[in-house]
Amino acid sequence: MISIIDYGLGNLGSIKNMIEHIEEEVQIISDISLIKHASKFILPGVGAFDTAMKKIHKIDGLYETLNEQIVLKKKPLLGVCLGMQLLMDISEEGKEKGFGWITGKVKKFPKNKFLKVPHMGWNTVSFDKESSLTRGLDRKARFYFVHSYYVKPKDKKKSILSTSYSFNFVSAIQEENIFGVQFHPEKSHSFGMKILKNFSDF
Amino acid sequence: MLRSRLIPCLLLKNKSLVKTIRFDKFEYVGDPCNTVKIFNELEIDEVIIFDIDASKNKKSPNFDLIKNLANECFMPLSYGGGIDSIDHAKKLFDLGIEKISLNTSAIYQPNLVDQLAKVYGSQAIIGCIDIKKNMLGVKKVWSHAGGVNTKKNPIEWALELEDRGVGEIFLTSVDNEGTWKGLDLDMINEISNSVYIPLIAHGGAGRFSHVKDAIYKSGASAVALGNMVVYQKQNMGILINFPDKEKINELKFFNG
Numbered sequence: 001m002i003s004i005i006d007y008g009l010g011n012l013g014s015i016k017n018m019i020e021h022i023e024e025e026v027q028i029i030s031d032i033s034l035i036k037h038a039s040k041f042i043l044p045g046v047g048a049f050d051t052a053m054k055k056i057h058k059i060d061g062l063y064e065t066l067n068e069q070i071v072l073k074k075k076p077l078l079g080v081c082l083g084m085q086l087l088m089d090i091s092e093e094g095k096e097k098g099f100g101w102i103t104g105k106v107k108k109f110p111k112n113k114f115l116k117v118p119h120m121g122w123n124t125v126s127f128d129k130e131s132s133l134t135r136g137l138d139r140k141a142r143f144y145f146v147h148s149y150y151v152k153p154k155d156k157k158k159s160i161l162s163t164s165y166s167f168n169f170v171s172a173i174q175e176e177n178i179f180g181v182q183f184h185p186e187k188s189h190s191f192g193m194k195i196l197k198n199f200s201d202f
Numbered sequence: 203m204l205r206s207r208l209i210p211c212l213l214l215k216n217k218s219l220v221k222t223i224r225f226d227k228f229e230y231v232g233d234p235c236n237t238v239k240i241f242n243e244l245e246i247d248e249v250i251i252f253d254i255d256a257s258k259n260k261k262s263p264n265f266d267l268i269k270n271l272a273n274e275c276f277m278p279l280s281y282g283g284g285i286d287s288i289d290h291a292k293k294l295f296d297l298g299i300e301k302i303s304l305n306t307s308a309i310y311q312p313n314l315v316d317q318l319a320k321v322y323g324s325q326a327i328i329g330c331i332d333i334k335k336n337m338l339g340v341k342k343v344w345s346h347a348g349g350v351n352t353k354k355n356p357i358e359w360a361l362e363l364e365d366r367g368v369g370e371i372f373l374t375s376v377d378n379e380g381t382w383k384g385l386d387l388d389m390i391n392e393i394s395n396s397v398y399i400p401l402i403a404h405g406g407a408g409r410f411s412h413v414k415d416a417i418y419k420s421g422a423s424a425v426a427l428g429n430m431v432v433y434q435k436q437n438m439g440i441l442i443n444f445p446d447k448e449k450i451n452e453l454k455f456f457n458g
Contacts, residue, residue, distance in 0.1 A: 013298035018276055047323035116400045116423055118325050118369055122247055123204045142205075144248070144278055146300075146325040146369075165204060187278045187300060189245045 001025040002200055003038035007055045007062065009047050015080065015186040022193055024200045032061045039075060040200070041066075045082030049106065049149070050094030052082055063099075070101060074177045078133075078199050084173065084180030085151055093149055102175045104153035109165070118148045119165045123183075131160040131174050132202050133181075133195060141191040143171070143183035150182065206417045206453040207247045207424035208445065210431045211404055212237060214253040214283065217267060221432055223380035225254070225332075225348035231432045231440055234267065238274045240442045241431075248278035250303065250328075250372070250402075250426060254347045256284025257306040265293055272298035282330055282372075286311065291318050295326070303372055305330035306345045309352055312366060319367025327370075328402075329363035331356060333389060334376040341389060348376045356389065357396050364397045371397060372426065375405035382408030382429055382436050387420045394421035402426050408436060410449055417453060 002019055004012055006028045019026040029035060045052050056063055069075045079087045088098045091106035098106070109117045122142045127134065143163075150169040153159065161172035163182070172195075173180045179199065185192030212234065213220050219231040231237070234251070241249055251271065256263060263284050272279055281294055282303025294302055308315050308329055319327050332344045333356050343354035360371050373393055375386035385406045394401045400423035403416040407427050416422040434441040 011295060011298060011300065013272065013296055014275075014300070017273060017298060021276070046326060047321070051321075111398055116398065118400075119204070120325065120370070120400055121204050121207045121424070145204075146278075148325070184278075184300075187248075187276065189242075189276050192276065 001027065001038070002040050002042060003035070004028045004042045004044060005035070005066070006030040007052070007059055009045055009052050009055055009082075011046060011186070012044060015042060015044055018186045018193060019196055019200070022197050022200070030059060030062070032065050035062070035065050035069065038069075041069070041075065041077040043077055043079040043083035043086060045080065045086060047082060048093060049082065049085060049091040049098070050096045052086055053094075053096035053098065067099070070178060076177045076199070076202050077179065079180035080186070081147060081182060081184055084182050085149060087173070087178060087180050088151055088153070091149060101178050102153055102158060102173060102180070103155065104151065106149050107152050108149050115166050118146055120146045123163050123165065125161040125163050125171055126168075128159045128162055129157070131172075133172060133174060133179050133198050134160055135198055137194050137198075138191065141194070142188070143185070143191055144187040145171075145183045147182060151180065203454060205451070206422070207402075208413065208450060208453070209247060209402060209424055209426045210241055210249050210444070211426035211428050212249065212251045213428070214251055214264075214267075215255050217264070219432075220254075221380065221428060222254070225376050225379060227380075232442065235270050235274060237442055238271050238279075241444065242274055242276060244444050246277065246444050248280065248300075249275065250280040250282070252303070253281075253283025257345075258347050258349060263290060263294065265297065268294065268299065269297045280328060282328070286314070288314075288317060288321065291322065295322065301326050301328050301370070303328040303330045304368075305332065308363065309343070309345045309354070312362070315363065315366040315368060319369075324367050324369035324399075327368045328372050329360070329368035329370070330372040330374070331359060331363070332374045332376050333386070344376060357392055360393045360397055364399050368399065370400045370402060372402045372404060378406030379404070380429060381406050384408065384412045385416045385420075385425070387415055390416055390420035390422050394423075400424065404428070410445055414453070
């Protein structure tokens with residue numbers, strides 16, 4: 001059973017659709033008592049970094065409970081898009097602090113006439129290291145991206161996939177039980193399905 | 203490597219898909235759910251759907267139908283037509299729509315664009331601009347599915363939409379739409395050179411070379427296809443199809 005955390009931001013319907021399609025059980029939850037009993041989480045998110053963190057803090061006990069479940073109990077979590085960025089310490093997009101589960105920050109793409117921002121569309125990935133999240137993934141896999149900010153971990157070795165958009169940035173990351181993907185697996189056909197299947201098998 | 207996107211643009215009238223010529227002369231194309239299902243199986247980039255009756259007839263989006271469409275899609279699905287409130291937008295995002303497109307409502311209640319971009323982020327909001335020549339041959343922005351001349355200058359309006367927070371411009375040349383004769387390269391060029399955000403060019407693509415022209419000569423980030431993906435060929439019957447992968451892979455957009 002995968003539990004999608006609903007804190008009021010993000011395209012929950014399409015993630016749920018795809019997980020159901022790969023015949024895994026899925027629920028959308030925000031209730032603290034349900035989160036305590038869940039075994040595996042997806043942290044979604046679209047929109048602004050500060051809006052997301054403020055919404056998380058607004059739900060009484062959510063921030064603390066997630067910390068406990070992820071850091072102490074080591075339950076697996078996958079952050080998607082903005083959800084990946086929330087795993088980091090800070091973002092250039094705002095003033096709020098992220099979860100800080102992975103050391104590093106979130107930076108903005110430089111804006112110029114040759115580099116359209118947001119980075120939007122289908123892009124390929126290069127494999128930085130082996131991970132259970134990308135096991136068996138087609139080397140020619142392509143994913144759908146929509147984002148204006150990217151994650152920069154302090155330790156480059158945390159990167160499992162990277163993608164080029166004028167320079168290489170981290171498109172998938174792992175720190176033990178914590179995963180993040182900058183792209184939208186739920187919008188990336190069979191390639192995204194493979195990622196979600198791997199996460200559900202982890 | 204980021205590849206330029208090719209996007210089927212599907213037009214909804216009542217509960218059917220239609221194809222038009224210059225936003226007129228409707229021809230029945232097929233059932234929307236079946237069509238979207240075919241595109242999903244072809245693993246195409248994304249799909250955009252416009253309800254061309256909604257704003258004209260002051261109707262809300264058909265949420266039941268949109269829900270069924272979203273369930274068929276494992277790719278980004280955008281929707282436009284009749285969205286005139288935050289409440290509409292919320293319902294659409296909850297159903298699994300990736301991006302919403304505003305045209306008429308952006309013109310008559312521009313603050314809605316600012317509000318939506320603030321709540322859902324720019325990446326989720328498309329500013330849709332329909333362009334048609336007036337009697338003197340000057341290109342202007344039209345609202346209500348090409349029914350009303352707003353007299354706005356297209357470039358100024360594109361800049362205002364960007365400023366208000368849309369994440370993409372969807373530019374349609376009504377004069378070229380459905381004609382197979384190619385896109386309005388001048389207009390695409392002028393707007394893509396004026397804004398920092400991606401531009402989706404639409405209206406007139408009849409051959410793959412037209413697509414390439416819009417991207418390489420005029421700087422479009424994506425091209426939306428109508429006739430090319432619903433007809434077998436010009437003057438031939440309906441056939442839902444998509445350019446083959448080898449051709450699409452020629453559309454290298456940015457190699458970092």
